[in-house]
Amino acid sequence: MTPVLDVEGLAFAYPDGHQALFGVDLHVHRGERVALLGPNGAGKTTLVLHLNGILVAGAGTVAVSGLPVTKANIPEIRRRVGIVFQDPDDQLFMGTVRQDVAFGPANLGLRGSELDARVQHALEQVGMEEYADRPPHHLSFGQRRRVAVATVLAMEPEILVLDEPSSNLDPASRRELADILRSLDVTVLMVTHDLPYALELCPRAVVLSDGTVVADGATYDVLTDDALMRAHRLELPFGFDPRTVGRPVTG
Numbered sequence: 001m002t003p004v005l006d007v008e009g010l011a012f013a014y015p016d017g018h019q020a021l022f023g024v025d026l027h028v029h030r031g032e033r034v035a036l037l038g039p040n041g042a043g044k045t046t047l048v049l050h051l052n053g054i055l056v057a058g059a060g061t062v063a064v065s066g067l068p069v070t071k072a073n074i075p076e077i078r079r080r081v082g083i084v085f086q087d088p089d090d091q092l093f094m095g096t097v098r099q100d101v102a103f104g105p106a107n108l109g110l111r112g113s114e115l116d117a118r119v120q121h122a123l124e125q126v127g128m129e130e131y132a133d134r135p136p137h138h139l140s141f142g143q144r145r146r147v148a149v150a151t152v153l154a155m156e157p158e159i160l161v162l163d164e165p166s167s168n169l170d171p172a173s174r175r176e177l178a179d180i181l182r183s184l185d186v187t188v189l190m191v192t193h194d195l196p197y198a199l200e201l202c203p204r205a206v207v208l209s210d211g212t213v214v215a216d217g218a219t220y221d222v223l224t225d226d227a228l229m230r231a232h233r234l235e236l237p238f239g240f241d242p243r244t245v246g247r248p249v250t251g
């Protein structure tokens with residue numbers, strides 16, 4: 001089966017010459033939830049920005065369900081790969097929640113009842129249907145993050161990429177978002193420094209360090225590999241022990 005995400009030998013240097021990625025390989029299959037871990041400056045954001053063509057590979061290839069990420073394919077790639085950025089305010093700019101969620105599918109040409117149904121479904125998936133007519137800037141941060149997820153889900157992406165989805169959420173909102181993400185029938189790639197969240201949500205973790213994949217395996221195995229964790233500046237929160245929590249439940 002073709003992986004939904006196929007990254008092969010991806011290397012990239014920024015225009016100032018800083019080499020951020022060195023031959024990264026990453027293959028993700030449909031329905032997987034994968035945590036992308038690594039210390040500050042490891043290259044996680046740089047990798048993610050290649051997945052929908054914001055950055056273009058210096059060397060190597062990126063393909064989504066077999067379609068290469070190239071300039072010519074960018075409109076279709078952006079439909080297939082939805083990125084939820086860390087700050088929801090980067091993604092919400094219309095007068096109402098409904099308008100924000102409708103923006104992407106309307107750009108794809110959806111109209112009328114088809115568009116309404118798409119918006120309604122996306123809002124239901126994140127439990128925000130009651131807020132459809134509210135201005136996004138009147139919502140709490142956690143509610144805005146959920147709406148940002150809905151704007152991406154409304155595009156019916158093949159891969160949902162989330163950058164630090166648990167940041168700035170209170171414990172209840174954090175858990176609610178985890179429940180939402182678990183309930184979705186979509187492939188998830190989640191960049192996070194929140195290692196308990198990675199363990200809770202993602203059966204698989206990939207560790208990037210200095211632009212290279214240094215580990216790719218079961219999240220539990222990664223987080224309990226003390227030497228690996230120390231070598232790549234990955235620290236569990238005080239008092240958190242994966243051994244007492246166990247492995248994430250699949251599905």
Ligand SMILES: Nc1ncnc2c1ncn2[C@@H]1O[C@H](COP(=O)(O)OP(=O)(O)OP(=O)(O)O)[C@@H](O)[C@H]1O
Nearest residue numbers: 014016018020038039040041042043044045046047
């Ligand atoms: N526009 C840029 N120009 C030059 N170098 C950059 C640019 N953006 C990022 N870098 C460098 O590329 C490397 C990888 O950065 P990147 O933001 O991808 O890391 P990250 O793993 O996402 O880090 P963090 O966890 O802090 O968000 C870093 O050394 C960073 O300083």
